[in-house]
Amino acid sequence: MRTILQGKAGSDILLLGNEAIARGALESEIAIATTYPGTPASEIGDSIARVAPDVGVYFEYSVNEKVALEVAIGASLAGLRAITSMKHVGVNVAADALLSLSYMGIDGGLVLVTADDPSCHSSQNEQDNRYYSRIASLPLLEPSNPQECYEMVKIAFELSEKLSLPVIIRETTRIAHMAGIVKVGEIKKNSRTGMFDRERQYILLPAVARRKHAELLQKMDVARRISESSELNKIFQIGKKSKWGIITSSAGFNYAMEVCKDIPLDIEILKIGFSHPLPEQKIASFLKDKDKVLVVEELEPLLENDVRTIKEREGLKTEILGKATGHFSALYEYTPDIVQSAVECVFLGKRPEAERIPASAPDLPVRPPIMCPGCPHSATYYAVKIATKGRAIFPNDIGCYSLGAVAPYKMGDTMLCMGSSIGIAEGLSKSLEDPIIAFIGDSTFYHGGMPALANAVHGGHKMMVIILDNGTTAMTGHQPHPGSNVNAFGESAPALHLEKVIEGFGIDIVRVVDPYDFKNTVNAITEELEQKALSIIIARRACALLEMAERGKILGRRRTIDQEKCKKCGSCIDGLGCPAISRQDNIYSINEILCIGCGVCNQICPHSAIGVKK
Amino acid sequence: MRTDIFLAGVGGQGILSFARVLGVLGLMRKMNVVIGETHGMAQRGGSVTATVRYGDVYGSIIGIGKADLLVGFEPLEAARYARILSPKGTAIVSTSPIVPYSISATRGKYPETQDLIGILRNRGNMVIAFDANEIAEKVKFILTANSALLGAVASTGKIDAQLEDFRSAIKKTVPRKAKENLAAFDLGYEIGRKVAEEQKITDSGKKK
Structure with a gap:
């Protein structure tokens, strides 16, 4: 396993852009690092998480980006250095804090890393976060390679303290996920003791804010002079x-x-x-x-x-x-x-080519991303499809389960931003007679779904919310969230109890189903649909990848298809959509390398043609 | 001076680890090395690509028709990115197919492996195609398929490193299963060498 701690001062090591940012932070005496995971920023937090206890850094996967920034602000106001990292759209969540933070000013160095995603490799938009430096009026640094990622973090901390302003570092997917040789320096542990100066005004009452805006412009004049002579x-x-x-x-x-x-x-x-x-x-x-x-x-x-x-x-x-x-x-x-x-x-003076040639050949069969074999979300989606016969409107949300929008499920009518499925469902439910079923993951629910659910209760909205609870933030690499019983370092941590949280909103009946128990899942959804009220179903089953990693083996015995019993109805492929099952020349078979033995396929096969591989 | 290597396969095939071995190799040889990786949504069973670049390079993207080596971990994925291959380049491709779910779902047909290899032949100068999984079975450790591909990469001589450098890069990155990986590496190397020799004979035949 690579670690960002390797390499003595002056040595060359191979680091990903994101790892180089983490290393730069660890050489800058940071006391606190926060993030909410999101591609292409995730590896910054992940690599700090792996070493934080060893280097005396407090690290957390915060509940969302706004809180991540606020926690970092708290550390900075106590005079300590802090770094927070997030994907580009995460800055939108943090923007409320960020845009007034520039007025408020900081004490200990504070660096915000935004990882933009041109071409939307893993994102819902390709917004250009350099605009945030303009709208918030903050210094902005842009690295082009891992060595610069590393160096710019160190420069950003110095700059931040010189100006009493947070500094934004903006990278893009290609920089974040580019590995290269980095000449590193020495890891420096935080030597400062937290101190909060109550004489400094961090309270943005209108009179203070007006004065602070003028101060901000002065600070940015100083920043301009530094930029003029900067080696960057x-x-x-x-x-x-x-x-x-x-x-x-x-x-x-x-x-x-x-x-x-x-x-x-x-x-x-x-x-x-x-x-x-x-x-x-x-x-x-x-x-x-x-x-x-x-x-x-x-x-x-x-x-x-x-x-x-x-x-x-x-x-x-x-x-x-x-x-x-x-x-x-x-x-x-x-x-x-x-x-x-x-x-x-x-x-x-050459004529530009009329059309840009894509790197990949368009005439070959595509291979889009899909849910993994044994993914509990596949079973949940298929159960919903059976219960509703596909006749409902399905606002969806951000996570692995966004893939429920594509075939064979086609249960994503909207997918906008973190937590939006519930709020959009509310508006739809007031506008349509159709059943409305919102899908949201557990991490996304904590991140941005909770205020919308409070609104649904108070507004008397009639709809169903299915929380796809796989116990982790799966898409970005299995980071824990407030519902997890471990923290970023794998130590035990207090976990929010999802049912109790929802009951606390005043929702009496919260049904918990196990998607691997297919029949009961279908039944629960069918019954709840008849309620025509605000109903919450938690589809709870650990992410199969995480579960296998923890157990060190697959979940159960591999399945196989009895060719004599198989009636070629397609339920396993066109319904459940398990990618371990393939159909070539109308012969159905299970790929034994891909099958993890979740056992859902033999429950859904109407002809009992699927069984345990002997 | 520049060597560009393009890697293509399916999420979960160990492409990033493969790139990392080549990165360690570059570091050992004190060459400038840049690696481009794929993370996030694209990894979930979809097409995954990575790049490894040595020498006078800045970014991680390889231009169309510029790759000296195209390593395909799966034949369809190798053919998909054939355009990246330089006309002087070599393609190394494992021939065992992984049928995309989308083909099953649409009742389509996975292309003939020979046709996919043909696409690569039309682009590059040489194709080393073999079933890397078969080699892995031979050395009795399924995760060594990529080491077999690496052996074929080494055989092309397109990377400025000695055989021993490759071997120590493997030992450094997979110390626990080094023996099995080195065995697969050697088998891949032999296959690569044989293909190159055969091609030499055909080429000289053509010239006559």
Whole structure:
């Protein structure tokens, strides 16, 4: 097992971008680290979790991103250093705290890492979180590789304390999940003792807030001066001096460097690592001796628009190219091929290729992600399908179970953001006569579902909520949540009792079913549907992957199909949707490597054709 | 100087561990190495890819037609990413198919393995195709299939490392089952070497 503690000061180790961020934090005397797991940020928290007790750091998987940030703020106000990390949409959850935190100011260094996901590899949108640095008015650093991830965290902590402001580090999926060689330093344990200065005003009453806004602008002026002289904004000369330039940041820098070296071009590349506030004078002087400058940045044209403003203000003739000139798209992540096409078009006058060739062949059968063999969610979805005959509206939520939206279940009519299934179900239930069944995972319920359920009770909404309780935050790597009886380090911890929590909302009957007990699950759902009230069903069964990891073996005896009894009805594939069962030339068979012996298929087979493999 | 390796397979096949062995190899050889990994939703039984890049590289993405090596852990996944392979490149592919659930669900048919390998042949210069699971069964440890593929990778000579470097990278990353993994590695290496020799004979035949 890799650990971010390996490697003496000065040695080279192989680290993922996210691990490099964790290592940088551990070398910055952090006292507290928090997160809510979410791809592509998860490994930051996970790698700190593995070592936190050894290095004297308090680490937690917080209930959601807002609380994660608030816990970190508390540590900072006590004078200690704290880091919090989250995926891009997680910052939306934390934004209420973040946007006023810039007014309030901090004491101990506070760093927020946002992991953006251009191309929506594991996300519901590809929002550009660099905007948060503008809307909150906070310094922003953007690494391009693991070494920079590591270094920028250390710089961010220094900067944060100098300005008394939190600092945002923004990475993208490609940076977060890129491993490379990192020259590390020494792990430094926190040596500070927490102290809270009651004389400092951390209370944003209107009169204070007005004054603090002015202070914030002053702080950002100081930040601008630091950005002007920062080593993070650096010019790379490729070939001979020329009148051509590229201004770039984040992953765009990597592709620009490779492409320009490969062609090869005589060009200067200005890499912006400290991207808010921008080093405007440095950019102006870069533009001055250039005829053409291409801006290479993924997603929104933030940098590009600012470069244009600087050009106008300085009265320069430099031609600025990028999204506004049609050379780049604001959609999806870039690749070396995309950047090459734009660079060749701008500087070599080549015609851009009409269509971008995708890396994967479109004419071959696809292999989309699916729920795992033995996943209890598969059984729950199939049970709901039988009970409802598919006739209901199904607001769904964020997690592995989002895959319930696709075939064979097709039980995801909405999927928006963490916890939204319940609130949307309420609006639907007041607007439609159809039965409404919301699906939500246990971790997601604690994260964002609870206020919506309180609202459902008080609003008298008639609908069903099925909590898919697999005891963990499965999709992101099995992190514990407040309902787990262990904490991030595997130590026992107080667990919230889900039924009691819900009963506490004033809901008398909470039915708990085991999806592996298929018949009873179908019956419970059928009965509850007849109630036409607010009904809650907890479908409880541990995540099969986690259960197997804990037991060190599969769940039961592998199943097999009796070809003589099999009537080829398709219940196992078109109903249950177990990926361990395949159908080729109308022959049904169970892949014995994939089957984990959950035993649901032999319960649902109408012809008793599935049994234990002898 | 640059060596680009593209890895393609199905979630759960140990692709990230494979990339990590090549990363350790780079570190040992003091080469610059960059690895691109896939995490999150894509891993749930879907197509998974990873990249390993040595030398003068910055990012983790390999351009179309630029990969020196394409390692396919499953034939359909290898063929899916054939475009990544350079015309001078070599594809190493394990031939045991994993039928995607979506094919069963749509009553479709998994393509003929020979056709999938044909797609790779049309792209690259050489294809080393063999059943890595069969080798794993031979050494009596199913998780060694990837070491067999690594042996074939080593046989191409496209990575600037000695055979012993590969072997010590394996020992370093899987110390507990090193013996079994090294045995599979050797078998994979032999297969790779044989394919290369056969190709040499065919090529010289063509020239005449």
